[in-house]
Amino acid sequence: MSGTGRAEGKIAMVTGGASGIGKACALRLAEQGARVRILDRNAEAGAKAAEELGAGVSFAALEVQDEDAWRAAVAAVVAELGGLHILVNAAGIYMRGPEHNPETATLEDWRAIHGVNVEGVFLGCKHAIPAMRDSGGGSIINISSVAGLRASAHAAAYGASKGGVRQFSKSVAHHCARRGYGIRCNSIHPGSIDTPMGQHAMLGVAATVEEGRERYRKGIPLKEIGEPDDIAYAVLYLASDESKYVTGQELAVDGGVMMA
Template identity: 45%
Template sequence: MSVKPRPGRVAGKKVLITGAAGGLGEAMAFMMAREGATLALTDIDETRVADLAWRVNVQTPGSAFAYAHDVASEDDWARVIDAAAADLGGLSVLVNNAGVGGPLAFVEQDTVENWQRQYEINLRSVMLGAKHALPHLRAAAPASIVNISSIAGLAAAPGMGAYNATKAGVWMYTKTLALEAAKADWNVRCNSVHPVFIKTPILDPFIAMAGGDPDKAAERLARGIPLKRIGEPDDVAYCVLYLASDESKFVTGSEFKIDGGMTAQ
């Protein structure tokens, strides 16, 4: 299927975003569509991702397709990548955005099940996405892979062993992909994005610890951030937009911190 390009910073780009049903993925979807991309939006929650695609298409008609997608399943990756490439007429950008947190768990109380879940969704899915998307990305070059990691992949915290380890794995695996693609002359770039606290549902446990008060939770979380506030989803989406666009054609193997100066301290 051929989709007529619209003007914008990612005009003509064919972008697959995982974990797109809410939070960062939703912000990326609306921004990319406004800037000319055609989108394959995937999520394990089929109802919510279909609703998002409908809302994006109200804003920019014909720009979004939705797919149910379990990023921990290789069979699902193969199915979704092939369907998206057929619907979009190719694939030029992969945004590995899907991810999960877990309970605060110190080593003696942690479980194999917690580690396995975070490994499968946060880290193994990035490998599976790259593996199945690369043939399409090479064909559509210049192309880009953007992996959403976390500040927790660069700076550790007690009780977050599985999250720290899997997000650090995303950071380093991104560099491996970048070097492999560069040495093979594929013209496929790969970079990672590392947000700190952003106003998305991932903050729900912190809100619960603050007695259900989002403002109190945000105030507490902002104490360690030099800019003295937490981030908005668009703060991350703008970085992903840059990395998806040809504006970043000489940028690969890099990590982008969206952290209000937190890691500069």
């Protein structure tokens, strides 16, 4: 990647930043000058990630379903780092398998998935908006999925949750534009990405991760599994002022899966 300072002077919160896509986002934003607060419910992995990513990256534990915890997390970032300009909502959970079809999916699983994937994103946006407005504007990037754009019989709740993230992102974009807050909001729709969650998905279709990877590859036009950085660089663009005229959009980063 060319250029440095693409996020210079900006303050960012990244949920799910202890692992996979969120961690890569934290790294790329920090590398380009942002001060980043990783938020994750996995305190051990979160603290380790912040230490590994170095200066400019800090960690605080956050359960994204807890509204009071969100209030406190945003207030702490504003007080300690001096404002808020970027929110990346990457925390998420995944469930897929024959039992997760619309006929046999359990209400318990449905609520668990929506609690993290949709309510977590709702609460993050809700509490970040006033802080970003008071900081002079900003950019919210919600990590949805290709599962939020096309149907899968075996991931009914997950797909519905990611469709919810897609549509809610547009509501946020519309609201903030109408109010003149200077806040943009877009969703990113990853395809198959090589993270712990991605590998868990691969194990759902084969006996080993490597076999699963091969099977997934065959269905991808570019014939490659994505890397966390493929998403992080898209996030960096949407987080930076380079995308100042882009809001309410959905960007698939998926090796071409959604092109057909």
